Amino acid sequence: MTIPALAIAGLAKSFDRPVVADFDLTIRAGEFYALLGPNGAGKTTILRMVAGLLQPDAGSISIFGVDARRDPVAAKRVTAWVSDEPMVYDRLTPLEYLEFVAGLWQIDARTAEAKANELIDWLGLGPHANELCGGFSKGMLQKVALAGALVHEPQLIILDEPLTGLDAGSARQVKDVLLGKVREGVTVIMTTHILEVAERMAERIGVINQGKLIAEGTLAELRTRIGKESSLEDIFLDLVADAA
C-alpha cells in the first residue's frame, strides 16, 4: 500500500466556537485536490493546521507518513505553504528572498541558485530579479511567494486562495506552474472560491461546511451524488444548502 501524501483523522479546532470538528481527509501522492466551502467553513483553519501554523485541539496529521504533530520539522521539510497574502519581505529582492528560503530549507547553495534563476525566468520575474519587492504588484508578489514555495522542491504544496487578486495572465501562469508540478508527481491541495478553477484543475474535490467534510470525489462522482448533470457551482450550492 502506498503512503498517502496527506492523511488527516479526527481533526478538531475551536476558537470561541468549534470551527473544525472530527475532520478526516486522505490525499494520494501526486493528486491535485481542491477544498471548497462557503466563507467561514473552516478551509483555511484546516490548511493552517496542516502547514503547522495552528495547533489542532485533537486529531492527527500525517504528511508522507510523518506525524506532523510529533515531528513538525520533518513534515515541513517536504511541504510548502502559499497563502492569499504573499509572505514576502518588502526590502529584499526576489533573488535575496529565494536565497533566504533555500537557506531555511537547507538546500545546497549551488542547486538553490540554479533553481532560483530557473523559477525567476519561468515566472517572468527576470527583469525584476534585483528590485526590492516593496514596489511589486500583488500578482508579482504572489509569483515571488510561489517561487519561494517551489525553490526547495516540496512534495506537498498547500495553497490557500492563491489566485485572489491576480489578473488573468498571472492567474494562468500560477495555474500552469501548479499543473506542471502535479505532472512531476507533486501533490497539491488548494482552497479556492473560483469554482471554475477547481472544476478544470482538480482531480478530486472536497466540499466542507461548518468544519465537516460533506462531500468528496471527482466531478463526475459529485454529479452522480446529486443526481443531475450540472456545473460545479450548482453542485456546490446544492450540497451546501442540503448540509445547512
Added chain:
Amino acid sequence: MSAAPASLAWFARHELTLAWREFTAMMTAGRRARGIGLAIFLVVVAALLHLMAFGLVAPWVSHGIVPDKATLVLLSGSGLLFWTVMLSQALESVTRVYYARSDLDLILSSPASSRRLFAIRTGAVALSTMALTGLLASPLVNMLAIVDGPQWLAAYGVVVALGALSTAIALAITIALFRLVGPKRTRLIAQIVAGIVGAGFVIGIQAAAILHYGNMNRFALFQSADIVAAAPDIGSLLWLPARAAMGDGMASAIMLAIGLGALALAIGVSASSYGRLAISAAGLNHVSSQRRPSPRAFRAASQRQVLRLKEWRLLQRDPWLLSQTLMQMLYLAPPALLLWMNFGHDAGAFVVVVPVLVMASGQLAGGLAWLAISGEDAHDLVVTAPVSPRIVLIAKIEAVLVVIAAVLAPLLALMAISSPRMALVTAICAALSAGSATAIQLWFRVVAKRSMFRRRQVASRAATLSEAFASIMWAGTGALLAAGSWLAMGPAVVAILVVGLARLISPRRR
C-alpha cells in the same frame, strides 16, 4: 444640527470621531477597567511631576522673579528646548498627512475638496503638537502660576503660538523637500531632519556645556554669566516669547498673531498642491526600487546564519530605523565628547558617561528586538520552514545583540584605553540592559508587520514601561558602580525584579 457634507465642520467632526476612537482603543484596548487603571496611573504621574516641578520652581520664586536679562535667557533657552521638540513632532506628523494612506484614497477619489481635508488635518497636527508640549510644560507652568501668580498661565498662549509656528515651518520644510528631492525621498529626509532637530539642539547645548563647564547640565549654559553678558539687550524682540510667558499681554498678542498667522498662511499656500503631492506619494507604492544586480552567488549557510543575515539586511534597509538609530547615535555624542575631554584626567566623567551608554543600549535593543522578533513580515514562511522555533528566536536575538555590540564597541574601546575597569562595568551593564530589553520583547512578542513599529509602544504598555524602567535601573547600577559605590546593588536588584515582574505578567507566561 449636523454640518453640510464635505464642509470644513463635517471633515472636522469626521476626523475628531476617528481620532477619539483610535485614542480610546489605544488607551483601553476595549477594556473599561484598563481605562480606569490608566486614568489613576496618569493622575499619580501628573501629581509626581507637579511635585518635582515645585522643587525646581520654589527656590527660584523665593529669590523673586524679575524680567531681567538672566531670567529672559533662562526662560528663552528652556523654551527653545521645548520648541525643538515641537518642531520635530510637527515635522513627523505633517509628513504623515501626505504619506498616510488609510482613507486618503477614498477622499481623494471623491468630489470633496482636498483643500478642506488638508486644512483640517494640518490643524489637527498643530493641535496635537500644542497639546503634547502643553502637557510636558504643564507641571512647571502650573506650579509657577500657583507659587508666583496666575500671570504665568499666559505661557499656555506661548505654547499655542509656538505650536502653530512649528506646524507652519514643518509644512514649509515638507513642501520644500517635495520640490527639491521628490516624493520618494521626502519622507526619509523629513524623518532624519525631525530626528536631528529634536535631538540636535539638546545635544548641542550639552556639548557646549561640556566644552565650557565639563558637565552635561544643559541649564548650566543658560545660567552662565558669559552667555547672559553676550545676550542681546533687554528690549530685543528675541525675548518676546519669554515676556509673553511671563504674562506680558502685548507680547502674548504679538506671539499669537505671528504663530496663528504663519499657520494660516502656510495652509493657504500649501492647500492647493496637497491633492497632487499626496497622489504622487501614493504612487510610490507602485514604483520599483532597482538595486544594483548582485553578481554574488548564493552562499552556503546554516539556518541561523541565514536568519541573521536576513535580519541585518532588513534593518540596514529600513529608513525609519536608520533615522531612529541616527538619533540614538546623536544622543551618544555628548558622553563621547565628555569622555574625550576628560581623557586621562578625570575619572568622574565616567559617572555621567556609563549610565548614558547603558541606557542607550537598552533603548536601542528594545526597538531592534521588536523589529526582529515581532515585526516578521513573512511570519507564515518562517513558521512553515523546517526550523525549530528555538533556532529562529536564537538567531534573531543574536542579530540584535551583534548590532548593539557593533554600535558600542568603538566607545568601549575608547573607554578601555582610559580605564579598563570602567569599560568592563559599561560592557556588563550595557549587556544586562540590552539583554533585559530583548528578553521583555521576547516575552511580549506578537505577530506584526514591521510597518507597525511606531505603534509598538501603545500595543503593550507593560512591555514599554518595564523595558524603560529596567534600562533606567541598569543605567543607575552602572553610574553607582562607576562611582565605586556598593549602593549599585540597589538598582540592580530593582532591575532584576522589574524583569522578573515583566516575565510574570507577560502573555507568554500566562
